[in-house]
Amino acid sequence: MPVIAVLGAQWGDEGKGKVVDQLAAEARMVIRFSGGDNAGHTVINAHGEFKLHLVPSGIFSQATCLIGNGVVINPARLIEEVDQLNKRGIDTSRLVISDRAHLVMPYHLLLDGLEEESRADRAIGTTKRGIGPAFTDKVARMGIRAGDLLDQKAFKYRLQSVLDYKNTILTRVYGVSPLSLEEIYGQYCQYGERLAPHIKETTTLIREALVRDDYILLEGAQGALLDPDFGTYPYTTSSSPLSGGACLGAGINPKQIDRILGVFKAYCTRVGSGPMPTELHDEVGQAIRERAHEYGTTTGRPRRCGWFDAVAAAFSSQINGFTGMVITRLDVLDTLPGLKICTGYRLNGKTIGYFPASIADLEKCQPIYEELPGWQTETSHIREFARLPAEARRYVNRLEELSGCPANIICVGPSREQTIQVRPVI
Numbered sequence: 001m002p003v004i005a006v007l008g009a010q011w012g013d014e015g016k017g018k019v020v021d022q023l024a025a026e027a028r029m030v031i032r033f034s035g036g037d038n039a040g041h042t043v044i045n046a047h048g049e050f051k052l053h054l055v056p057s058g059i060f061s062q063a064t065c066l067i068g069n070g071v072v073i074n075p076a077r078l079i080e081e082v083d084q085l086n087k088r089g090i091d092t093s094r095l096v097i098s099d100r101a102h103l104v105m106p107y108h109l110l111l112d113g114l115e116e117e118s119r120a121d122r123a124i125g126t127t128k129r130g131i132g133p134a135f136t137d138k139v140a141r142m143g144i145r146a147g148d149l150l151d152q153k154a155f156k157y158r159l160q161s162v163l164d165y166k167n168t169i170l171t172r173v174y175g176v177s178p179l180s181l182e183e184i185y186g187q188y189c190q191y192g193e194r195l196a197p198h199i200k201e202t203t204t205l206i207r208e209a210l211v212r213d214d215y216i217l218l219e220g221a222q223g224a225l226l227d228p229d230f231g232t233y234p235y236t237t238s239s240s241p242l243s244g245g246a247c248l249g250a251g252i253n254p255k256q257i258d259r260i261l262g263v264f265k266a267y268c269t270r271v272g273s274g275p276m277p278t279e280l281h282d283e284v285g286q287a288i289r290e291r292a293h294e295y296g297t298t299t300g301r302p303r304r305c306g307w308f309d310a311v312a313a314a315f316s317s318q319i320n321g322f323t324g325m326v327i328t329r330l331d332v333l334d335t336l337p338g339l340k341i342c343t344g345y346r347l348n349g350k351t352i353g354y355f356p357a358s359i360a361d362l363e364k365c366q367p368i369y370e371e372l373p374g375w376q377t378e379t380s381h382i383r384e385f386a387r388l389p390a391e392a393r394r395y396v397n398r399l400e401e402l403s404g405c406p407a408n409i410i411c412v413g414p415s416r417e418q419t420i421q422v423r424p425v426i
């Protein structure tokens with residue numbers, strides 16, 4: 001059985017949660033490999049509607065759900081999420097947390113807010129979940145990991161030295177009050193006791209699953225254009241949502257990944273700041289936002305909406321090595337008389353076909369559009385590709401051509417069954 005990565009191909013919120021929930025029905029293991037509770041994955045299935053931030057979207061299936069080493073975990077938020085799921089009758093006993101996963105600490109949350117404030121009109125528009133500061137500490141070798149909670153004495157020793165440093169920054173740079181060692185220590189020891197049964201050395205579990213030839217899903221968070229290397233830096237997140245990030249954040253080697261599915265919306269959205277060449281500031285953008293209720297799952301902020309950007313899509317496909325596309329929210333376009341796809345950019349009087357590294361250049365890029373007719377027919381009840389209106393099939397085919405990979409799945413609504421299987425994933 002295969003290992004399949006399900007990845008965000010644009011700026012996040014493409015519908016990864018829905019796709020993972022659907023595929024997980026057959027899977028034996030689902031691994032979240034990046035981000036933290038900045039992610040908000042919506043799942044709508046027979047159990048109801050759920051917004052997951054840290055718990056993998058496979059939790060409704062029989063699969064072992066693993067939070068990988070590449071995720072940063074706010075333990076308070078994780079416990080809250082688990083409690084909410086349990087209250088609604090969802091069994092979370094199959095949840096496993098990598099002992100190598102880093103923790104979001106109270107000073108990370110504080111610093112995320114303070115750093116954003118100090119950026120003023122250049123603020124990134126982060127989710128203020130402490131994600132950037134937590135990944136910064138990981139790389140700076142100042143992080144505290146889930147496994148550290150299992151040895152309270154060593155944890156206190158480590159926390160003390162890190163907190164001394166953080167309190168210096170908080171008081172001397174930002175002029176705010178220092179945080180209390182005893183308070184954080186006490187609180188995190190409680191979290192540790194609660195989470196201890198779930199915290200494990202996960203590479204062994206993964207190796208055993210691979211030896212059994214289990215079906216494994218790697219659940220991405222965020223999207224390729226938020227990658228710190230290839231996204232619109234510095235308006236990005238702080239961990240890699242790419243297929244390469246899946247290897248590092250789960251502990252799976254590149255040879256072991258069989259399929260890489262890129263999840264794309266049939267148009268583009270973005271939350272937070274940073275360039276987005278096809279953003280619509282007119283009534284079409286407004287119409288898409290209202291029809292699709294494009295408001296952030298984690299922060300409730302309105303999402304910026306725009307036409308499908310095929311330059312960005314081809315770039316995303318290239319750096320991820322997509323073997324197939326999942327196109328979500330096709331139904332959102334049902335009412336529009338005409339559609340546009342961006343096939344190139346005009347930059348300084350020249351036509352370019354690549355996604356520039358410089359945000360100054362990207363901000364100047366004028367999209368070159370190809371226009372296609374709309375279908376102006378309801379599609380949310382359709383379950384076969386051949387039954388889609390001809391204009392919708394043509395639109396999908398054009399996205400496939402321009403992105404350079406075939407569509408496996410098309411989604412025409414938020415619930416699990418509102419799905420068209422175009423080609424088998426496995």
Ligand code: GDP
Pocket residue numbers: 008012013014015016017018039040041042043044292297328329330331332410411412413414415
């Ligand atoms: P994720 O972060 O990639 O999991 O995506 P989010 O959950 O943040 O945002 C995707 C939104 O689109 C959610 O509200 C989903 O319920 C919804 N959704 C997913 N697929 C479809 C679809 O095909 N049509 C419509 N109308 N909504 C969809």
Ligand code: IMO
Pocket residue numbers: 008011012013014035038039040041124125126127128129131132220221222223226235236237238271272273297
């Ligand atoms: P899912 O998994 C959409 C964006 C934020 C901000 C930037 C940096 O639901 O697709 P951060 O808090 O990570 O430091 O914020 O990244 N961002 C997301 N946008 N979906 C997400 O996750 C996101 N996670 C982070 O809005 O622009």
Ligand code: MG
Pocket residue numbers: 012013014039040041042297298
């Ligand atoms: Mg989301």
